Amino acid sequence: MADAKPVILHIGDPIKHNHELYAELSRRFTIIRPSAEERQREAFLEALRTRKWGDFSAVMRPFWSTGGEMGRWDAELVPLLPKSLKVFASAGAGYDWADVDLLAEAGVLYCNGASASSEAVADMAIYHIISVFRNMQWTNMAARSGDTATFLDAHHNSPFTAHNPRGYVLGVVGLGNIGYTIAQKAYKAFGMKIVYYDPYPKSAEQEAAIEARRLPELGDLLAEADCVVLAAPGSGGRIIDAERIRQMKKGARLVNIARGNLVDSNAVTDALEAGHLFAVGLDVHEDEPNVNPRLVAHRNATLTCHTAGGALETNIGFERLAIENVWAVLEGRPPLTPVNKHLMKA
Known part of the structure; x- marks a missing residue:
């Protein structure tokens, strides 16, 4: 429908900190959160092939420790993404688990949470x-x-x-x-x-x-x-x-x-x-x-055990940035923390 809300795919755990911000996001957009089973590699790929979640416009991963069950966003996965996808906003400073150059070629902005x-x-x-x-x-x-x-x-x-x-x-x-x-x-x-x-x-x-x-x-x-x-x-x-x-x-x-x-x-x-x-x-x-x-x-x-970013303030910030990056891009505003913007076609 012409007046249907853009769809956000929320991968990973439910929101833990920024509840009011998420509630407002939910009022403006349709949010779908796949189950842990649906996020396993083969199940996730099959869901993309069959367009199980339709033409979603954004992917949001608010936590670095969940939402990565499907593995690397690579040359096998990226071509299956819908053409409607505009932005992928993920927690975490690193992005070695996603081929951000391939996402750029597909017209998808990748945003991380490094500043948090x-x-x-x-x-x-x-x-x-x-x-x-x-x-x-x-x-x-x-x-x-x-x-x-x-x-x-x-x-x-x-x-x-x-x-x-x-x-x-x-x-x-x-x-x-x-x-x-x-x-x-x-x-x-x-x-x-x-x-x-x-x-x-x-x-x-x-x-x-x-x-x-x-x-x-x-x-x-x-x-x-x-x-x-x-x-x-x-x-x-x-x-x-x-x-x-x-x-x-x-x-x-x-x-x-x-x-x-x-x-x-x-x-x-x-x-x-x-x-x-x-x-x-x-x-x-x-x-x-x-x-x-x-x-x-x-x-x-x-x-130490890969805990450099492991402060409560970091988790709160990761979550908030994931929400705000998605929100900004879907409303036509510049992303807050883009990683591959310089690789995007004009």
């Missing part, structure tokens, strides 16, 4: 930066060991290789919203020197605010930084492997709060054991939920 997680992810990065400079994992493991000799070893000996971060060079790979927030915190709290590598430079004003220098090549950053922080999207593939590690300073530190596929965990462990890398801090892992057992046993490897 910037604060939490940056805070986790700061935790890891402190840990790799101050031997926090060594002393944490010793304190929990229950062994007097192990405790006293950490108490007496860890300070000889621990350093204050002040004055050291922090190299940020990917100076987007999250990377810039990390750099701000490290610069203002610790007085670290900031260098960065990113194909898209920050404005002169933004660089001046943290005295940041943009380096033309990744190798230049790796050679200069005392601590390298990865804050790049995972869609570009592996960044740190054995060859790249050899370009890093001997005794350098590595922190990854971006995506596990960016780092070769065996190469990192080899470098730790050889002493080329002094310490690493990893919130994300190459084969999640499995963590490299060699890293688990290493006292200079700080490990």
Whole structure:
């Protein structure tokens, strides 16, 4: 019918936080929420083939931990989407689970929730930066060991290789919203020197605010930084492997709060054991939920469970951005956090 409301496909759990906003969205649009069974890969593909949900105009995934049961939005899935689809708004900062270039070719804007997680992810990065400079994992493991000799070893000996971060060079790979927030915190709290590598430079004003220098090549950053922080999207593939590690300073530190596929965990462990890398801090892992057992046993490897963005404020923001991005696009307004807009045809 000509006056029918546009349809939004809500994939994942029901709304948990922004109830009034969702209620207003429901009044303006028709919302369909497929069951968990319907979201499994084969069932989801078949539903798209048979146009089970009709010509929906938007897909909304308000939570990063549910709504991904169908797997990757790839060359098998994207061509099955209806021509009516305008926007896919998802929670989460990363988007390696969706081929955003294929979505752009299909005329679908992909929007993420990165701005909602910037604060939490940056805070986790700061935790890891402190840990790799101050031997926090060594002393944490010793304190929990229950062994007097192990405790006293950490108490007496860890300070000889621990350093204050002040004055050291922090190299940020990917100076987007999250990377810039990390750099701000490290610069203002610790007085670290900031260098960065990113194909898209920050404005002169933004660089001046943290005295940041943009380096033309990744190798230049790796050679200069005392601590390298990865804050790049995972869609570009592996960044740190054995060859790249050899370009890093001997005794350098590595922190990854971006995506596990960016780092070769065996190469990192080899470098730790050889002493080329002094310490690493990893919130994300190459084969999640499995963590490299060699890293688990290493006292200079700080490990967390992909929880960098895991604050309540982040979840609330993810949910709100998913709703607001869909709402904006369906009403003809610009999206708030587009990822692939630059890839869309004019």
